[in-house]
Amino acid sequence: xxxxxxAVFIRKAHRxxxxxxxIQFLMWTISGLYFSWTNIEEIHGDQFKKExxxxxxxxxxxxxxxxxxxxxxxxxxxxITDQPYYWINDSILMDAKSGIVKAKISQDEAxxxxxEYIKENIEVVSVDLITEVGKHHEYRERPxxxxxxxxxxxxxxxAYVSTVDGSFQRVRHRSWRWFDFLWMTHTMDYEGRxxxxxxxxxxxxxxxxxxxxxxxxxxxVSSSTIRKILKNK
Numbered sequence: 747x748x749x750x751x752x753a754v755f756i757r758k759a760h761r762x763x764x765x766x767x768x769i770q771f772l773m774w775t776i777s778g779l780y781f782s783w784t785n786i787e788e789i790h791g792d793q794f795k796k797e798x799x800x801x802x803x804x805x806x807x808x809x810x811x812x813x814x815x816x817x818x819x820x821x822x823x824x825x826i827t828d829q830p831y832y833w834i835n836d837s838i839l840m841d842a843k844s845g846i847v848k849a850k851i852s853q854d855e856a857x858x859x860x861x862e863y864i865k866e867n868i869e870v871v872s873v874d875l876i877t878e879v880g881k882h883h884e885y886r887e888r889p890x891x892x893x894x895x896x897x898x899x900x901x902x903x904x905a906y907v908s909t910v911d912g913s914f915q916r917v918r919h920r921s922w923r924w925f926d927f928l929w930m931t932h933t934m935d936y937e938g939r940x941x942x943x944x945x946x947x948x949x950x951x952x953x954x955x956x957x958x959x960x961x962x963x964x965x966x967v968s969s970s971t972i973r974k975i976l977k978n979k
Contacts, residue, residue: 757964763957770934770950777928789925791917794903795863803830806842815845826851826912827858833911856893856907863914864905869898875909881937884918884926 787793803825812818812832822833823842830842839848851859853873860870877891885892889908892915897903901919908915930939934947 759960763953763960767950767953767957770931771954773928773931777932780925780928781932784921784925789922791903791919791922794865794868794899794901794917794919796865798862801825801828801830803842806830807832807845811845812840815840824912827855831912837910839911850891850909851907851912853893855912856909857895859907859912859914860893860895860905864895864897864903864917868903870895871898872896884923885916887938888915889913 803823806823809818809821812821812834816834816838819835821835824831824833824839831848832838832840832842834840839850840846841848853875857870857873872895874894874896875891876885876894879885879890884904885894885906888906889910891909893907893909895905895907897905899919901921903917903919905917906915907913926939930936933939933942933944934950935941935944936946
C-alpha cells in the first residue's frame with residue numbers, strides 16, 4: 747500500500763494543480779459553451795450585410811493594353827462604386843476603361859462601397875482613416891491604410907474598407923469581439939489567436955493531464971475498497 751507521506755504529497759499536488767489550473771479550465775468551459783451556443787454566420791456579421799450582386803461591364807481595356815504598362819503577374823477585375831478597375835499584381839489599382847492608375851479611394855467612395863454591403867437601415871455616425879493597428883486590434887492582419895466606418899447600432903458595428911484596392915474587408919460588432927476574446931483564452935494564443943502550438947497551451951495541457959492522473963491516483967490510494975482488496979490478497 748502507498749505510504750502516508752506519499753498519499754499526502756499526491757493530495758497536495760492535486761489540490762494546488764487544481765487551484766492553479768482552475769481559472770483556465772473555467773475559461774475553456776465558458777468559451778466552449780459560447781462557441782457551441784452561437785451561430786458562426788452571425789459572428790461574421792452576416793445579419794448586418796446584404797447580398798451583393800455582380801455588375802457586368804463592357805468596353806474594358808484588353809490585356810495587351812495593360813501589359814504594355816506593367817509586367818503582369820496577376821490581374822483581377824473589381825467593381826468599385828459601379829466602376830470597373832483592374833487590380834494588378836496585388837498592388838496597383840487601374841481604371842479598366844481609361845487606364846488611369848488610382849492611388850487610393852476617397853472617403854466618399856469608401857462610404858459607397860460600405861453601403862453596397864451594409865443594410866440601409868443602419869445609420870453611419872463617423873468615418874475615420876487608420877494607418878496602423880496593434881496586435882489585438884479587430885482589424886489586425888488586414889490591408890492598411892483603411893477606412894473604418896462606424897454605425898449607430900447597439901452592437902457597435904464597424905465596417906472596414908481598404909483605401910488601396912477599394913475592397914470591403916470586414917464588419918465587426920460586439921458579439922464578434924466577445925468571440926475573439928474567448929477564442930484567445932481558448933487557444934491561449936495571446937498574440938495572433940490562431941496558433942495551437944504555443945508553449946503556454948502545451949504546458950497547461952500537460953499540467954491538466956497530470957491533474958487528472960493525480961486525481962485517479964488519489965482515489966486509488968485513499969479508497970477503502972482498494973485497501974480491503976489489497977489486504978485480502
